[in-house]
Amino acid sequence: MKMRFLLCHAVTLCVLILTATNLQAAETPQVKVGFAERDITPEIGMEQPGGYGKSFHRSFHDPCKTRAAVFDNGKNVVAVVSLDALFIRRVTVDEIRKRVEAKCKIPAHSILLHATHSHSSGPMGMILPGEYDHASKFVQELAYEKSSTADKAYLETVVDQSVEAICEAYQKRSSSECGAGVGIEEQVAFNRRFFMRNGITYTHPRPGNPDIVKPAGPVDPEVGVIGVWDEQGQLKGCLVNFVCHATTNPGGISANYIYYVEQVIRGFFGKDTVVVFLAGASGDVTQVDNLSKFQRRPSEESSRFVGGRVGAEAVKVLLSMPRGNFETIASKTKMLKIPRRKPSKEHLEEALEQVKAGPGKAGATNWIFAKETVLLDARLEKEPVADVEVQAVQLGPVILLTDPAEFFCQLGLDIKAGSPFPITFPVSLANGCVGYVPTKEAFDKNGGGYETRLSSYSNLEITAGPQMVDAAVELSKQLTPDKLAERPAAPAFNNNPWEYGNLPPQVD
Template identity: 55%
Template sequence: MKNIITSLLTILLLSPMFASAFEGADPTFKAGFSEKDITPDIGMEQPGNYGKSYHKKFHDQCKVRAVVFDDGKKRVAIVGLDLLFVTRRVVEISRAEIEAACGILGKDIMIGASHSHSSGPIAMSEPGDFDDADPTIKHLATNMSIVSDPGFIQKLQQQIIAAVVEADANRQDAKLAVGVGHEDKVSFNRRMRMKNGLTYTHPGVGNPDMLDYAGPIDPDVGTIGVWDMNDNLLGMVVNFACHATTNPDGISANWIGAMERTLRGVTGNAALPVVFTQGACGDITQVDNKATTANPSAEEWWELVGGRVGAEAYKTMLLAKRGAGKDIPLDSRQKVWTVNRRIPTKEKVKKSWELIKLGPEKAGSVDWIFAKETLLLDAMIKKRPKAEVEVQAIQVGPVAFVSNPAEYFVQFGLDIKKGSRFPFTFIVELANGCVGYVPTEEAMGPNGGGYETRLTSYSNLEVSAGRQIANTGIELANQMTPGKVPSPPAPPAFKQAWGYGNVPPEHK
């Protein structure tokens, strides 16, 4: 009889009806972290430019960093990549494999890149994009532009999948705290107003025709800390808006590696997982065009940016109140649609063919590069006249992570934060795909201009794209209900002043 009762209880406990009722009665918040290596090999192509460049040295490791949250009803995953960007194809394959492996739904997984210019070889074009193109176009795409390394892409996908599956397996009961710090000394808007009425990107320190910054920065250091039930720190999530272009000497996670090193140092945890998500930094870098002193060396810049952001995240975490259990609900929203590309004129395409035939020396290297980009875009449009865009909102308690697939101008990020009803909104750019630079309407207007507004195979969405993305992000975030922000208890009722201190000054 005892064995029969035990068997019946086992069946009951394992039944979906009982499990659902149990979870609904008292959901328990859980979290798990993982990281995996995606360091490229010496000799692989270095991304971040319109031509060929190759890695010659190693500086620090590039990683996939993942966290899985579970509120007893839903699981969500946030993934940060030390990578220039991530393509839509890589995201779709990784999501499908993760869902098959551990059951986290693809729509509940956010995969964002840090935009490290010192990371592994990945390109905008996908296999087959130029198979039917003119031989010259094939040559320009393959031999004169960065290309994805098939072996690296395979490893990237495998490591994304492995990191999320392992983070899911690492889930344990946890406490969570959220805060936003302030760091305004290491990031600058790189677009400058000029005396001629236009806006230039990086016009150069000391340029007499330069007036002022053309836009703001976002100094928020979004910070999440996660502890086990014994108050041991399990991991952190950090969000900040600044191009990863400090470029120390060699393969690197860029300043994100220095940020991780700082947080591991101050916490005393040499293996602390730190998931980084890049904020809206399409026009934000560490370079100050109004600087009054010489720029630091690349190594100093790496440490300066990462060190200060990491230190601010730690300070923020110390002040944040921890919560647990049913007060940390999870939710997600997603919208996918297509956006038109800007199309180069026939005259521009014709002129570009002429420049390409002249070669870089006769045409001028800059004009030749963007002629190449015009021809690649023209060929791309024949096959993909529209770009697929995904905006995703993932809720973790009082935080809304709102994604976009762009090098997104900071003003749009600030607009989303203002429009969101969440107490904390973290913008995650270059997530779930890549559509290049997405400037504001102003930047594309008569007083705009600059590098980010150039029409290339990388950046080409219609002018309204940024506003479409912002409005969608606000809409999706506001469909969810924010969780509570944990707060310290109120002080006890006043009884009497401190006996040591309630006296007038004593002179004798």
């Protein structure tokens, strides 16, 4: 009788364990992921952004794209979108989010829209159509005729194609295995700011300059990668995070070095692999080595060198990472209100005089920043305070922490240091653009460089960087990371070494 009771109890216990296991499996279904991309290549003759004046595209090198990844764990859905663009302004972000939420029900706050900062992309700004219509005719001429301006029709194309890519990725989502890892690439990116013998900081002091003392900031050589595989083991797509300005400019319209990152990954995993590239805190990091003793590589070679090495490192990480399930998919946002810095009365009066004198008399650089001071003064009439969105997107054990700025590298490293996640991707120029955001130290008596100058583009108060870092870290601590996937453990040793391997030497 006692034996029968124990047997029944054991059977009941097994049933309960199996039921609990099945319920747990039902509660944590395999994550579904979809990828898609669309073409946003500008037309030849359109403006090429990237400076404070006008420049125009004269040739084509490779297509610009908007690339989307959608992750769905059955409870939450997030979209991570990368555009081959210099930046994306807040009004464009809002329009894309609104249309996507209406069309395929992804919540607006769960959509991350990032610009790779390609300096060889389409006309997304600096100045938006109608942005200075409130100002005087004199200021309007400086804005629309003397500055880099967005093309209204092109902006509409970017919105349309981005919405299509996100919604297609949503429709294509299917059960997927995911993995994450980090590699190191140390030969392609360099801090461009240097302490000089005169006590201040220069941006790009030029190789061979004898007055260089040392770099004024760090680099971040990590190549962060998320890989997504279908049920047949084919890589569907990946997210790649790296810190380097997209200023290699291979010649003509281009996604910049990101094109070669994609080419390398597709060369190994297949031409249909979608590569969602996410630039990290690259505000003071470029491909230019100001300490090099050698001639700079030509633009095309430089693009191949940077993109090829980053892509190759991403392939190594993808081949090495264990795969599993991303159980937690989540997003959080925080909106900061950060005041813009104002030029003094004397500064503004001097700027007006220089603008009216013209670049020939004032000097080209002085004239450019004088023009920017006048434009900033007009912008402050409408927008004395900037809306700054900081977003956290959790993908299993990885967290993406955004800023809408050309964020200095040290600030990205500060975010990584404060995040509790095993892998953190700082993602700059996301969900808007507020220009350069340097460290506070860049503004002190030993600071300098054009990133610290007041302009209509860069003008937030000098504590903006730490404010964004604190907000990002705060959001990361409100989320709990999944454990990183691990390869299956090796079986226990069975006391039987390989028979071929344990043979003694044989000498006849």
